[in-house]
Amino acid sequence: MVHQSFYRDTWAEIDLNAIRDNVTAFTEHLxxxxxxxxxxxxxxxxxxxxxxxxxxxxxxxxxxxxxxxxxxxxxxxxxxxxxxxxxxxxxxxxxxxxxxxxxxxxxxxxxxxxxxxxxxxxxxxxxxxxxxxxxxxxxxxxxxxxxxxxxxxxxxxxxxxxxxxxxxxxxxxxxxxxxxxxxxxxxxxxxxxxxxxxxxxxxxxxxxxxxxxxxxxxxxxxxxxxxxGLKPSAELNPPFDLKPAFSLHSRLVHVKELLPGDTISYGATYTVEEKEWIGTVPIGYGDGWIRRLAREGRVLINGEFAPIVGRICMDQCMVRLPGKVDVGTKVTLIGKQGSREITMDNIAEQLETINYEIPCTLTARIPRVYMKDKEEVAVNHQELNFL
Ligand SMILES: Cc1ncc(COP(=O)(O)O)c(C=O)c1O
Incomplete structure (x- = not known):
């Protein structure tokens, strides 16, 4: 489903049930x-x-x-x-x-x-x-x-x-x-x-x-x-489950097959070795999806990991697809697809920082969509307040 109240296909989902359950878990613990x-x-x-x-x-x-x-x-x-x-x-x-x-x-x-x-x-x-x-x-x-x-x-x-x-x-x-x-x-x-x-x-x-x-x-x-829904440190294990509230998603805006020798993104740092299906994801360092995430970064598409290839640009980055995939396919950058998950802690580890920093630095350019009982209940797109 394409979102009607903003015009880009990258968004963060905030699960308000998770916030509720985490507060309840602490209230019961204390x-x-x-x-x-x-x-x-x-x-x-x-x-x-x-x-x-x-x-x-x-x-x-x-x-x-x-x-x-x-x-x-x-x-x-x-x-x-x-x-x-x-x-x-x-x-x-x-x-x-x-x-x-x-x-x-x-x-x-x-x-x-x-x-x-x-x-x-x-x-x-x-x-x-x-x-x-x-x-x-x-x-x-x-x-x-x-x-x-x-x-x-x-x-x-x-x-x-x-x-x-x-x-x-x-x-x-x-x-x-x-x-x-x-x-x-x-x-x-x-x-x-x-x-x-x-x-x-x-x-x-x-x-x-x-x-x-x-x-x-x-x-x-x-x-x-x-x-x-995040742990303050890896060492600390609460005696109850924490439920992460934040997930980050996008959709492929372009898909093409590249041939051996083709290169990807600024600096032409990635060279295709065999025929590869490459997708373009509309998120970049202008959204806080910073260039260092290209190093070992990956996303989830159709439940499979897809590595980020080439340099991350201001508004877009490229991923190597498991095969031919339709334009519009959902991409999960933080969160679950099927049995696989990319956690906030995974992203923090990659950036050699703490999980606290990640949602704080994903900018207001990314709309926040609020979910309650699996229904969308509000949208917040702070940067462009035309909504
Ligand atoms: C004074 C103070 N109290 C409480 C907190 C909440 O800490 P935490 O996010 O680790 O629960 C913070 C956050 O940094 C803080 O500065």
Missing amino acids: HDETKVMAVVKANAYGHGAIEVAKAALEAGADRLAVALLDEAIHLRNAGITAPILVMGWVRPQDAPLAEKHDVALTIFQKDWLREASLTEVNQLNLHLKFDTGMSRLGLRDEEEAQELVALFKKYKQFHIEGVYTHFATADELDSSFFQIQQERFRQWLIWLADRGIEPKCCHVSNSAGATRLPNDSYQFVRLGISMY
Whole structure:
């Protein structure tokens, strides 16, 4: 079937049932008092923030987390009313905007609170972040923490809703540093309690932490990669199935038989040795299907692997077909056809990176088609907003 609401034959399919099932699996795995905060930053790791946020909330996630205030406002503008936390640094002068949209911000600097106190804020929820070993964002100095706590007592318009930290090695088998970070966080909670601060909303675990600490993840886990059905690392095996939500497809736009000596694509780097059927697939580095994928890259056509041959161009690449195949035949670049599968992890391995990076870098030029109960329920083609 040719899609009617966009005019190219390359698309990503996002399985919202998979998102739902992954959230449910974690909810069942976790202690009853631990809820899911669905991490939908970076356009839900390239899956589409609004649709994923709605599916996660429907499946029982309690709240959402993003990296940017802009991302939070995008969700609010789509009518999402669940609590949202911005995990990144937001300019203190934008604190009133966060309040206007009922968005909680992350705080870890005393100067931030001083500057934000000069703005028109009446009541803003903040999550206090401690750096227990990631060395990215967070309070690590007791003196500054002391000053910040004193400022909180002065500026009553700011409310410490939550306290959190982030693990650097939760996905590694060696748990020594993971344990050090957990202990440092416990010490900070005792330190806060000694000063009369006992937040009701603590969170430490990402997907790896949530997998490994079902009973020690406090009130929330910040669930990202595994909500999308992917493992945070090869070593980490959750005791339940994860269902990948993202698959990538296209259709052959041209098929021809080439003869020995014919060459393929820029640089004429691939030479045909025997007669070969070659297909052209309309995806290229302009879509994030980058040139390095030509090295050992392959796709699925009629349930068979077909290698990418020659250099990947901006909008197209060529594949060697198992035989003569019709123009319009479906090509799967990530996902299953019959008994064969190309996983996100396969692509990440080929590119010597992590699975997180792959859906994030497949650009908005690729329409996202949302599936629920095997029916298409929405389409998002962000780059060309003529839809
Ligand atoms: C602060 C914070 N919490 C949670 C997450 C979610 O992590 P994961 O995708 O590994 O579940 C991230 C993502 O990088 C993050 O930066």
